[in-house]
Amino acid sequence: MIARLFAFVLCISLPAAASANSIKVVTPKGAPKITSEYRSMKGVNGLRRSSRHQGIDIPGPNRQPIIAVANGKVLDVETGSCWGPTLMVDHGKGTDGKRMIVLYGHLGDVVVKKGQTIKRGQLVGRLSNNHKKFKCIAGVRHLHLQIGRTARMTNRGNSWGHVRYLKDGKRGVNPHLYWADGPGQVTCFRKGTNYPKGTITHPMPCK
Numbered sequence: 001m002i003a004r005l006f007a008f009v010l011c012i013s014l015p016a017a018a019s020a021n022s023i024k025v026v027t028p029k030g031a032p033k034i035t036s037e038y039r040s041m042k043g044v045n046g047l048r049r050s051s052r053h054q055g056i057d058i059p060g061p062n063r064q065p066i067i068a069v070a071n072g073k074v075l076d077v078e079t080g081s082c083w084g085p086t087l088m089v090d091h092g093k094g095t096d097g098k099r100m101i102v103l104y105g106h107l108g109d110v111v112v113k114k115g116q117t118i119k120r121g122q123l124v125g126r127l128s129n130n131h132k133k134f135k136c137i138a139g140v141r142h143l144h145l146q147i148g149r150t151a152r153m154t155n156r157g158n159s160w161g162h163v164r165y166l167k168d169g170k171r172g173v174n175p176h177l178y179w180a181d182g183p184g185q186v187t188c189f190r191k192g193t194n195y196p197k198g199t200i201t202h203p204m205p206c207k
């Protein structure tokens with residue numbers, strides 16, 4: 001009875017913990033590292049941000065392959081004035097039944113097209129040497145990965161960054177909730193592995 005009660009308390013306390021990003025994050029060996037965390041005030045360049053980070057930043061070398069974090073459908077591909085090439089994918093419902101609209105920001109080239117169905121682990125784009133060209137990449141070549149619930153497909157106007165693509169861009173969702181190995185357990189994509197529906201794997205290949 002006590003064990004069951006404890007499990008229940010754990011279960012209901014998770015969403016609150018998630019919003020404060022108190023989920024303990026464990027990165028497996030060989031996985032490209034997150035250098036600016038979800039909700040962090042510290043930028044990928046080490047400087048203080050003007051507002052809390054709504055996604056995660058993962059630096060990589062020129063031509064770094066970016067792979068799909070789950071199966072999905074490409075909603076849009078666009079080069080933002082500040083963000084640079086951006087890919088928006090509907091990755092379906094997460095393990096909590098809520099939709100995962102994922103932004104892959106600060107790319108170099110994008111190799112998938114709007115409307116295309118993609119598979120987890122599939123190459124979707126690469127990083128490039130444009131980190132000094134686009135202001136939002138902040139001089140450090142990296143991927144910005146952000147999850148939202150509602151895509152903004154029309155009336156984008158002159159808005160830029162996450163609010164250009166997500167109606168809830170200013171309220172990013174904690175990506176650590178959805179790793180295939182469990183909350184906080186960053187999961188590498190391994191070919192031939194069957195991952196649970198509603199989960200994500202690392203957006204870069206692991207060593």
Ligand SMILES: [Zn+2]
Pocket residue numbers: 036053055056057143144145
């Ligand atoms: Zn970022």
